[in-house]
Structures are given as structure tokens and as C-alpha cells.
Amino acid sequence: MSSSKKSRIVKFKTSDDKTFEVEEAVAVQFETIKSMIDYVCANDCTIPLPNVNAKTLAMVVEWCKKHADERDQLMEVDVDEAPGAVLYDLLVAATYLRVEDLIHRVSQRVSKMVIEIGKLPEEEDVRKTINIKSDFPPQVEEELRKLRRTLGPLSDVLVLFVSSGLLE
Amino acid sequence: MTKRKASESLLSDRVQKARKTGSDGLSDLSDELLLRILGNVSIHSLTCCQQVNRRLHDVAGDAQLWKAAYYERFVRPRASRLPGVLSQPLTPFYLSYSSKLSKWLSDSHLVNGDTDWKGQYRLRHNWSRGTCSISEIPVADGPSVAPVLARLRNGIVYTVDRRHGLRAFSCAEKYRLLTSEAIAAHTNNTQPTVLTVEHSVATGSVQRLAVGFEAGSFAIFCYCRSKVRFTRVYSHAASLDGDLTEMVLAWPYLSTISQAQTLSLYRFSSSEPGEGEEQMSAPVLLARMESHTVWPPLSLALRLIAGNVVLSVAYSKPTMSFGWLAAMQELTFSEEGEIKDSRIATAANEGFFQPLSTRTGPRVAGASDVTFAIPTSLSYSHPYLVCSHADNTLTQYLVTSSPSALSISPGKRLWGHASAVFSAHVSNRGRAVSVTKCGEEVRLWELEGSTLTSASDARRKRHPEMSVQVASGQNAAPFDLKKALSETPSTTRGWVGFDEEKAVVLREGEHGKQMLVVYDFT
Numbered sequence: 001m002s003s004s005k006k007s008r009i010v011k012f013k014t015s016d017d018k019t020f021e022v023e024e025a026v027a028v029q030f031e032t033i034k035s036m037i038d039y040v041c042a043n044d045c046t047i048p049l050p051n052v053n054a055k056t057l058a059m060v061v062e063w064c065k066k067h068a069d070e071r072d073q074l075m076e077v078d079v080d081e082a083p084g085a086v087l088y089d090l091l092v093a094a095t096y097l098r099v100e101d102l103i104h105r106v107s108q109r110v111s112k113m114v115i116e117i118g119k120l121p122e123e124e125d126v127r128k129t130i131n132i133k134s135d136f137p138p139q140v141e142e143e144l145r146k147l148r149r150t151l152g153p154l155s156d157v158l159v160l161f162v163s164s165g166l167l168e
Numbered sequence: 169m170t171k172r173k174a175s176e177s178l179l180s181d182r183v184q185k186a187r188k189t190g191s192d193g194l195s196d197l198s199d200e201l202l203l204r205i206l207g208n209v210s211i212h213s214l215t216c217c218q219q220v221n222r223r224l225h226d227v228a229g230d231a232q233l234w235k236a237a238y239y240e241r242f243v244r245p246r247a248s249r250l251p252g253v254l255s256q257p258l259t260p261f262y263l264s265y266s267s268k269l270s271k272w273l274s275d276s277h278l279v280n281g282d283t284d285w286k287g288q289y290r291l292r293h294n295w296s297r298g299t300c301s302i303s304e305i306p307v308a309d310g311p312s313v314a315p316v317l318a319r320l321r322n323g324i325v326y327t328v329d330r331r332h333g334l335r336a337f338s339c340a341e342k343y344r345l346l347t348s349e350a351i352a353a354h355t356n357n358t359q360p361t362v363l364t365v366e367h368s369v370a371t372g373s374v375q376r377l378a379v380g381f382e383a384g385s386f387a388i389f390c391y392c393r394s395k396v397r398f399t400r401v402y403s404h405a406a407s408l409d410g411d412l413t414e415m416v417l418a419w420p421y422l423s424t425i426s427q428a429q430t431l432s433l434y435r436f437s438s439s440e441p442g443e444g445e446e447q448m449s450a451p452v453l454l455a456r457m458e459s460h461t462v463w464p465p466l467s468l469a470l471r472l473i474a475g476n477v478v479l480s481v482a483y484s485k486p487t488m489s490f491g492w493l494a495a496m497q498e499l500t501f502s503e504e505g506e507i508k509d510s511r512i513a514t515a516a517n518e519g520f521f522q523p524l525s526t527r528t529g530p531r532v533a534g535a536s537d538v539t540f541a542i543p544t545s546l547s548y549s550h551p552y553l554v555c556s557h558a559d560n561t562l563t564q565y566l567v568t569s570s571p572s573a574l575s576i577s578p579g580k581r582l583w584g585h586a587s588a589v590f591s592a593h594v595s596n597r598g599r600a601v602s603v604t605k606c607g608e609e610v611r612l613w614e615l616e617g618s619t620l621t622s623a624s625d626a627r628r629k630r631h632p633e634m635s636v637q638v639a640s641g642q643n644a645a646p647f648d649l650k651k652a653l654s655e656t657p658s659t660t661r662g663w664v665g666f667d668e669e670k671a672v673v674l675r676e677g678e679h680g681k682q683m684l685v686v687y688d689f690t
Contacts, residue, residue: 088194091201103204111208114194120212123219130194135221144219 031098234285298636317363349398380412418470454505482548491539556589610638
């Protein structure tokens, strides 16, 4: 952080119409915003963020602040504490603002939570955690299961679909 | 522990919330973000996600995910072979996955173009596990005096025998017979003794084959892929040297070895235009050499390097203290057939060159105590040289051929088979396949990285299995003792070969019925 320069402030407007004031040192970590900071500060504009709400933006800003200097040490904590629902919002926000480290961190967290439940998850477990139903025809599903059992975990389901005419 | 608990409670929280709202957060995410998420999970989870629903099926099957997984599992462990990697500081970034060609080692040919990365991953996975589907192609109904000769190249199995002539079977189309060509009408001596298929570099649509016959005659055939037919382009008259036992074709050069241990090197006029299906004029005999000390089995290899022809003859020779050791003669010819260089090397087994050793005390049990039996087969694909033995083992050598020296590393025993090994073949990527004479034991070996350093020996001790036995991926029928006893076990009659996806073995079953057994790893 360059404290010698006078720290400028970048203003954001979130999806729920709240205005945020963020220090430049934090805002430069948003790859999307980076190039327009000079213009925005000079003209005193507010940057609208239509798909980021105030709560999430606060988290992103918090995360960037912590990581401005000591990137490595804090990696392990922070996002782990975030509740599940917030993670998705955080992921969308981080992607929109392009905060590469945060995307990485959150996506890792989500995959641990949703997909890698236990050592060897089965498809039913995944369906349960993300609450979706199979949209395969029952025959295909049966075939899939059989194939995976007989040929190890790497059966080629795609070929089967096409050849059996069950999926176009 | 506490963390785990916390996340579980969060999880159920999330599930309950999702049930209330009737939607799940994951489905709202874009494909791009789903890819990021799936990029962190294991292969098991990835295949499991493919079964969840259609969308996840498509996203989890994304080539880039599998490409990264392929790199992690099959390329990166060999990263020490990257040029300059040892001089570089070993930062994790340097070895991290990238599309940069130079980081893909011998798999760089996969990186360009449309590669089915999942397919590649599955292929390597099945290969490393020995999982495959097995199919049989009947090639001869009754017993024949000599077995059918067969070779596999670029997805086509070529066979030749006296009765059926030359045939081609397509691996892609369920081993359908593509075409056949009689060989009887053209030559008087019709018993084929050797078949070789050129290692073509996919140039043009023509695959060249050479068939050697009794009494030293041979013929060159072309297989045209687009017209699906064989054309005989050249026939060579019989010679006094006897049956041809080994041949190698590297266009426009052909080298043969006969029963009388005469080696001949021919050059065809290479200015054949276009399709290459025209009749050819007689080749020039560049060199003819005789040997009195080289016995089969031997292996011929022909390389064209900077206008020179390098012919390597790998054979085995008896030694006093070690039994049969692999040896090699490398001959360099100019285009006119003048011998420029001739080098000989024998496997450098420890103590071989030093009858008086400075080592005192009891001898260490290991390589120096081993005597090697006479090989049943020998396969050379630079830099690997593999011999199979009747005593259930294989011997692996590493050949170093530089402008200044030719040397062969000490032989190394490979254990694993439970009966006499009939034949073993090796590819230049260090993959070897071996078959036993009786029964149907086929083993796959990964020789790469198993060089003779002490570090790898230590690793070997921890992971003693260097090979896997091939097993059918399908649910095998329950073992039936009565049936097994009444059946005559099939015997291996010949070796065909293997490529990236398949291994083919020639077997003889009941009543001399011969068939090709194809092990398909895709």
C-alpha cells in the first residue's frame, strides 16, 4: 500500500441501491475496475454493480483488505466461515469483479462442500446436496450405472447415449 | 474436526434453504463457474457428477477438465525429464499445468488439434489398470503348418498365410475383413515366413508391407486406404540364402535376414510419384553381410539419419558368467551402401569387464549373481530393449546410442509372470506387453523411469508392481471348473503387436483353429 500518495476513494452502487466507498488500494484488486479508476476518480462517478448486493460486496472488500499485504497467511481461514448460500453470491461477485484469488478460493470451498462430500461420493449424494433431480430417462440412468460399475469409473457415457438413441 | 462439523451443519442449512426456495444455487451458476468448481474435484467425483443430470454431464465432460487431469496424472510425474528442469529452481508454477507444448514431453502430439481428452485419460487409465475389452477375430479354421503371420499398424490388422493370402482387418469397424489378396498366383514358393509393415508417418494413403517367403523370395505390397485394396508392387526372386527370418522396411530401404544368417540391405528407387501403387523396378542391393555367431531371436531396426541409413541388429549372445546377454551391432551406411561405421555393444553387466574386482567380502545378492536364460523373443525400440525368457521373467536393457558411443545398460530382471513368457514387445515410449505360451496371461509393463538408478530401485521396493495383468472389463462369467477342464487351453502362436489403444495376440484354440485376440483399452 502506498501511503505516501493521498488515498483516493472509488464509489460503487450495489444491486440493492446502497453506495459503497472503497479505498483505491482495494479497488485495484478488482481487475474489472482497475483500468477505469483514474477516470472514475477524476470525474467523481459511481460504478454500478447490478449483480452484487451490499452484503456480498462488503465481504469482497473485507477479503481484499486482509489480503492486500499478507496474501498467503490468510488463505486458509476467511471464506471457510462463510455460510453456504453466501458462497454462491460471493463467487458470482468475485467473478464479476475478477478477483482471481477469491474465485479460486471460493470455488475450492464450494467443490468441497457440494461435490466432494466424504471420500467417494455417489451421484445420489451430489443430487441431495444441491437439491436437483436427474433429468435422464430411466433407461439411460440404469445404463450409466451399469457401465460405471463394469468398466470402472471411466465409462464413456456419451458414446452410449448416441448409440442407444436415448439422447440426441 | 470442529471445522468439519461446522461445514456439515452449514450444508444441511443450505439444503433446507434450497428445499424451501425450490432451487439450488449451483444450477444458477454459469457454465464457466461450474467449470471452476469442478476443476478442484477428483476424477471419481467428476465421473459421479456426470451421472447427476444432463447439464452437469456436459460440464463435467469438458475437455479442458480432463486435459488438466491428464497432465496431472500422466505428464507431470515425469517432469524431471523436461529439459532444463533440474537447473531451474523447482517452483510449483514451473511444473503447473499449461498448454505450452514443451511441458508435455512425449505427449505433445496430443496438445494440438481436437483431442478427446476424456478418451485419452480413460485410455491411459485402463492401460495402467490392465482393463480392456477382449474380442476375437477368427483367421483360420483348421490347423496350418505354419501359423498365420499378423501385424497391427494404425488400426488395421494385416495377416498373411498360404491359404487366405494377404488380408486386412479394420479395428474401427468391429474387425471386419476389409480386403484380401491372393499370394499363391504370383510366386512359386508360397509359404510366407515373415511379414513386416512399414512404420509410416501417415503420409499419403498408402501403407507398404513386405512379405518374405520360403527360399528367400519376398514381395512388396501396398495397401491403399482410400481404395481399400492391396496391390503387389514388386516381387523378388528366390535366393540361395534360405527362408527369410526377419525383415524391416523403412522406405525406400528394406533389410532382410535369412536362415543362413545373411543380412541384405536393399534400396528402392524412391522417386515413385503420387499414390505409389505403380509397379517398381528392382531394388539396388546395397550391402550383404554374413554372420556365424548371431542366432534368432533377433530384432532389426532401420533409421534414416541425415542421409545415412542406420541399421541396428539386436541379438543375444552367450557369455561365461552371465548366461545370455543382449548385444547389438549398429551399422551406418551411406546412401550408396558404403559402410561408414560399425559398432558393437554388449550389455554392461556389473563386473563383466573386470574379472578382478576391488570389492571384497561376500557378494551382494543382486544383478551380478544373475545368469540370464536364452531369450524366447527379443524386441528393440530405441532406447528400450526387452528379452523374454522361458523362466517366467523378462530382461530389460537400456540402449544409449550417441555419435561417440553405443552402450547397453546392465540387464534388469522383470518378474511378474506365472509361466513361461512366449514373447514380449516394447514401444519407444517404454510401454511393453508380454504374453505367455499357455493360458492367456497378458501383462503390461511401464518401463519408463525404471532406469537403473538406486533412487528408482528404492521406489520399486515400495511399489513392487511394475506390471499389471490384463483383465476383461466386462463382468466375467463365473469360473466353471468342468468347462475349464474339458476345453483345450489355447496356445499362443504368434505375436502381433500393440499400439496406443490395442494389443493383439495370435492364439491357437481347439482343432488348430487360429484367431487373433484383440485387447482393446479404449
